Amino acid sequence: MKKLLLIISFFSVSMLNAEVENIEINLETVTVSCVTNSGYYAATSKSLMNKCVQYSVNKDYDALQKLLDSGLVFSLKGSISVYVVKSSWGLVEIRPKGSTGTVWTNTEAIDC
Secondary structure, rough: HHHHHHHHHHHHHHHHHHHHOOOOEEEOOOOOEEEEEOEEEOOOOOHHHHHHHHHHHHHHHHHHHHHHHHHOEOOOOOOOEEEEEEEEEEEEEEEOOOOOOOOEEHHHHEEE
16 A cells, blocks of 8 residues: 555656646736846747757857847847746746837846
């Protein structure tokens, strides 16, 4: 009986861990006002921001420059008031105050 409970407990914890890895917080109904920091990149999509991060980690500056040249990834200006729309594993989707469009950036790129 103890072995069965241990197996069930292990299975439950494993399932919980699998669900936690896929968490994405949606803050569309909550207004979180923040300010951007300069010196960080932002992208028009989460997948492009992930590429930007990966190219930076790999120090593949030629690939990073191609993203920048495309205009889909750009350097953030500092002190811009933004709202957090979504947050997902070190990345945030932000919307500048007065704008309807959103961009993705690193969580370090904003102060809330």
